[in-house]
Amino acid sequence: MAAMRVLALGWEIDGPGVTQAEFASADSLASYDAVLVDPEPLPSLWESHATLEPDGVWRLHPGRDLGLARALDHLLSARRAEVEDLLLRGGGVVVVRVRPPGEGVEIAGSPPRRLDRYAFLPRTSLVSGPHHLGLPHGLRFIPRRGRDLALADEPHPAAPYLRALGPLGYEAVLVATLGAPLAAFGRVLATNRVGDVVAWDLAVGTGRILFLPSFPGASPAEMGDRLLPLVGALLREPLPVELPDWISGYSLPGEEDLRRDEEALAREREGLRRREEELGERRLGYDLLxxxxxxxxxxxxxxxxxxxxxxxxxxxxxxxxxxxxxxxxxxxxxxxxxxxxxxxxxxxxxxxxxxxxxxxxxxxxxxxxxxxxxxxxxxxxxxxxxxxxxxxxxxxxxxxxxxxxxxxxxxxxxxxxxxxxxxxxxxxxxxxxxxxxxxxxxx
Structure with a gap:
């Protein structure tokens, strides 16, 4: 494929094809192959203008805010539409750096509207069996720091990235507000030692949203060296994550041989895993002594x-x-x-x-x-x-x-x-x- 075009919003990252921009002034997000979003700077759009009121809520009052509330509504609506076009029609990738939600802002009205760092996520309703997940309000970002990241989906292209930067730690975990398991809707890539999801791959339309730990302290060059190959690998995949049911009826000559080779490789991988466990037990015996x-x-x-x-x-x-x-x-x-x-x-x-x-x-x-x-x-x-x-x-x-x-x-x-x-x-x-x-x- 041609050189990919990547837009980084609020995310300091160096690498070929990367354009740095601010959330409010960037070109259309749908005009890129991939968008990397660090939501941490987003509250700066309203923090200096909102008022902390007696109920402890930061609030904007339309008519008394010089048009800021309306401008925020227009901006976020436009960005959401662009993200939806990128995912649903463009088959692109949106990578979101998982941060604590921070202090949001409420726009007074009837009903009031609340904005936070993740208000740019597309509005979509996902159903998997008995479970339902509505974005963005059905997904919560819980502040929780740690360095106990464990890979949950080793063959995923994100595995080398998570393994290399995992020691830098995470700042938040993801949960569904209605208690639905996130694994029912997307691939859980990494968890902490108590099972909280810290990295998640969610298919939306023909594209995907990749929620990755913040890895504070990583340099822009290191982040580019690790993250861009991952984005490129996802963009090179020609099929969507969720395939239609009928496509299994269209096999190609030689595909069965490929499937057998993949199964043989999976058995070899399982054998290597068991061998690693055996060697680990032997090492533990010596370490005990x-x-x-x-x-x-x-x-x-x-x-x-x-x-x-x-x-x-x-x-x-x-x-x-x-x-x-x-x-x-x-x-x-x-x-x-x-x-x-x-x-x-x-x-x-x-x-x-x-x-x-x-x-x-x-x-x-x-x-x-x-x-x-x-x-x-x-x-x-x-x-x-x-x-x-x-x-x-x-x-x-x-x-x-x-x-x-x-x-x-x-x-x-x-x-x-x-x-x-x-x-x-x-x-x-x-x-x-x-x-x-x-x-x-x-x-």
Whole structure:
């Protein structure tokens, strides 16, 4: 296709074929292939003229506003008509940068009319099964900042753009006022971790509106490098998003082979996804063991100790709601394990006393002669070979006197590393269970 013509309204973006303009003074939007709209500057058309009234609403009064209300009505009506022509007749693309709606303005009258940043969106009524969505009033933009963007439609041309700029974050999410799922009307491209829609591709007529996160902080050059290829890919698609039902009856020779190849590629992609998940699980296993050296808090240390004991042949399970205590069972004996993390100095005797209380409760429940073990990690910010004492002297004496096993997370890490290198886990486990007081890895 010929070089595309792109109009950027209020959106600082650099690239070939891009024309920068203001909302009020731009040429007809229908005369371009694509229009990129950042709605943030739109309220400047009325902010300096509206009056904040006692009910907390910014308001314009026709007849007392020097004709501003009428001019706004004419301008927005014209822009809406141009957007509708671009979408319905021109098969173009409108890209909207999703911003919080901000303070709108009410034009007094009977009935009053309300304008906000998104008043330029086309007026259309969409129906999908039992759901109905009316634009623009049926779509709400909720202020919500975050950087937890997750792709929901990977094969979409917008995926590289969203993946590259996702760390810059979003400022608002989209919802339907009547609670209809947005996925019923268009392709949800990205969500946050709780499922809010942050990027959405909506087919309108033969064109489409693309709602994309604001990605604050992106430079005009970076935005152009990432966004323009996406717009070009959408404009190169010869068919509309919504095809008529009858078109499936007009197949072409060779199309069935293409469909089989696409299905085979989809199966390969699914296989790669499962392989990635398997590799991720394996990586998680190694990361859990390395957390013996630098954990994510006490809970991370508890998970790491349980993973290490599992490698030594124990069967571990958390005990109670506290993450610091776990049960470790084996054919050679059972342990009640407590972990202790100290950020700036040796682990103190309070952890030893807590283990004794846990052990008394455990034995009172009929668990026989099971023993207790305290795993300590002090000063995790330092290299393990440069750390000071991992526990106070009183802890060492108390563990010896009460027959408890006392070890450091680093010694447990060294023992597991020996097992992963081919060492006998049974030998290591029996040596650990035979310890009285401090246990160190000697090999």
């Amino acid at each position: 390395r957390a013996l050296l630098a954990p994510r808090g006490s809970q991370g240390l508890a998970q790491a100790v349980q993973a290490a004991l599992d490698r030594l042949g124990f069967t571990t399970s958390p005990r109670g709601a506290a993450p610091a205590t776990a049960l470790a069972s084996s054919p050679d004996g059972d342990l009640l394990v407590r972990v202790a993390l100290s950020l700036f100095g040796p682990v103190g005797p309070e952890e030893h006393r807590a283990l004794l209380l846990d052990l008394d409760r455990w034995r009172s429940e009929g668990n026989g002669d099971g023993r207790g073990m305290l795993v300590c990690l002090a000063e995790p910010r330092l290299d393990p070979r440069r750390r000071g004492p991992q526990w106070a002297e009183a802890v060492g004496r108390g563990c010896r006197d009460h027959g408890l096993i006392l070890t450091s997370a680093y010694d447990l890490f060294r023992a597991v590393r020996h097992v992963l290198a081919g060492g006998d886990p049974d030998e290591v486990r029996r040596g650990l269970l035979a310890a009285e007081g401090e246990w160190r890895w000697k090999t």
